[in-house]
Amino acid sequence: MQQLESNGVVQVSRTKKLNLKQVAEELGVSTATVSNAFNRPDQLSAKLRERILLEAAELGYHGPNLAARTLRRGESDVIGVMLLDSLTYSLSDPVANQLLQGIAEVLVERNKHMLLLSSRIEAGQQRGAESLPDGFILYGAIDQHSFDFILKTGKPVIVVDSEYKETASVNIDNQNGAFRIAEYAIHDENEKVAILGLRLINTDRVCRLTEADLAQESQEVSQARLAGYQMAAEQKNCHIPAASMWHIPINDAELAEIAAREALTVNPRPTVLLCMSDIIALAAIRVARELNIRVPEELSITGFDDIPESARSEPPITTVCQQSIEKGRMAARLLLDGKAKEHLVLETRLVVRGSCR
């Protein structure tokens, strides 16, 4: 249909896309040979291969169709990255972003592709793309339902910032990081310590905690950080009551400002404000400025994450570097190297800057 014979020369319309089989016919070789030209250079002579590649390109053929190739080989060279909550939210979060950067770096290096998935499935939406990827990287405390779904694909899964016995994982020692920064920030038993926590309880609103809340199970990362803070405080003979803790549901600057405003207007005012993310710490600094509280003279503020912005704020933030980019790289490497059983725990680093006395 798309080829018309005339005086021995076979012509192909350039408008219609052609497939490997048609290319093979055009060049007078078998499909196997064309396929090999693209995938297994050792299976044919260099000369023929070169000719095929060249002429295929001229015909407008740009290499094997991924769907067909995937179907046949059972491998797509695509890696699925599943982010917590909605994609839109995750993409706005600097930590998730750094993770993606690290993942992207390794995937590009290895000629793999990245498919973004979100764990949150809205009503009327279906899963569908999960059968394509060769493996998955899950970020954060994915809900059990999504996790099971992914797990049942039988493909390798690496979890970041969470841990399940069934899969490999990349984590940091949250408790230790929190302990060290709290230990650094809290000088003695006279300090009034407040905590701006991330996802401490299961509520969508900013709120001040009660003792009852503390008994509840919360997200593991937050729980670990909280435990680290408390351990350091106790070591300095400070006690941090639940009423000095605020819950912030997502890592969002505005919500963090609301919490910070509450925390910094209680009486007596805190002297140390431990923030579970840099976004929160940055918000706290803005609120402190607004309230004419000098940082760090009157108030020490600590962050967590070490996002790029933290180094550039005024004052720059004393924080815990959790190497998010590196976590992404490690996760991607574990996955691609088939180390689907390891549980990595990366070191955190205390980054001392100007926001603490």
Next chain:
Amino acid sequence: MQQLESNGVVQVSRTKKLNLKQVAEELGVSTATVSNAFNRPDQLSAKLRERILLEAAELGYHGPNLAARTLRRGESDVIGVMLLDSLTYSLSDPVANQLLQGIAEVLVERNKHMLLLSSRIEAGQQRGAESLPDGFILYGAIDQHSFDFILKTGKPVIVVDSEYKETASVNIDNQNGAFRIAEYAIHDENEKVAILGLRLINTDRVCRLTEADLAQESQEVSQARLAGYQMAAEQKNCHIPAASMWHIPINDAELAEIAAREALTVNPRPTVLLCMSDIIALAAIRVARELNIRVPEELSITGFDDIPESARSEPPITTVCQQSIEKGRMAARLLLDGKAKEHLVLETRLVVRGSCR
């Protein structure tokens, strides 16, 4: 192999993944019916459909394989998003990020998936995933080679922040936006105006421009913004010589600081600093503080983009809102609605904050 018959009951090992055909056999229906159960509810009775869906799930079958489905249907429900430069860099750029957020929002709404691609192909790397997506969104001034490659797939393409006659596009009126902010920032002919420009010439290093550089063709977005600045300056009887312009190769805080440091230490010192991105403006503010130059009293600084950080800096940045998230949404909608010929130009908004007199 994976099913063993015993006393009339057919059992399927739960460990091995099964396909639509096997599911059909298990349930004693045809493959067409199972397929219809998943894709075309109107083609079979509700009762049977429900039974199939239920039992399939129990057998551990999670719906049609994407590769096979794509191969057969010729549609993957995957959209390719190609970012400028390396993925790693793009993911760290707040503007690209907002764009992705907007795209993600619409794709999720419509049950589509997002495949991240980068335009930069390193040595030894191949393209390969380009055959999968049903369409593409290209961000920025993609190099001609990559552009042609994508175009030749014959699939719909939407370009953002660039324009080609062959494809639809979503842009903002860069020149107008730049004109308005410069008009606002430049008070009279006594101002000394300097420009911190993004990708003004084709060099990887920060550098001060010469008149010869101005004659050269540069990237369209930058060129438009520059033209807007110049038009506003001339209207106020100011002339901005090339020597008052700096080229910054990528939208990076550190490079921007280098340029800002140079620009703010020339004599006489500028009174207005027009920055082609908010990242640059934020860097300029830090450098100004470092040099004890009061902003805005002694120096007006303007940005471009309106990234979230700009509203929160001290002083907050007067900038041009380019609605990056909305651009992403529009691009995705154009693509999914098959409007592959339109050239949208979104309005910019002058956002007056504290960084200008």
Next chain:
DNA sequence: AAAATTTAAGATATCGATTAAGACGTATTC
């Protein structure tokens, strides 16, 4: 009640590629 129409489910060719096995001629070995 016979004919016409609608509804429900099955049979099968097909999408585009990969790869194991095989064919064929040439080079190497003893």
Next chain:
DNA sequence: GAATACGTCTTAATCGATATCTTAAATTTT
């Protein structure tokens, strides 16, 4: 010089799902 190995290319089965075309049954129409 026969046997073996090697390099190069071809044949053909296969991956998993979809959609067209049938067939059979149920329902409506006249």
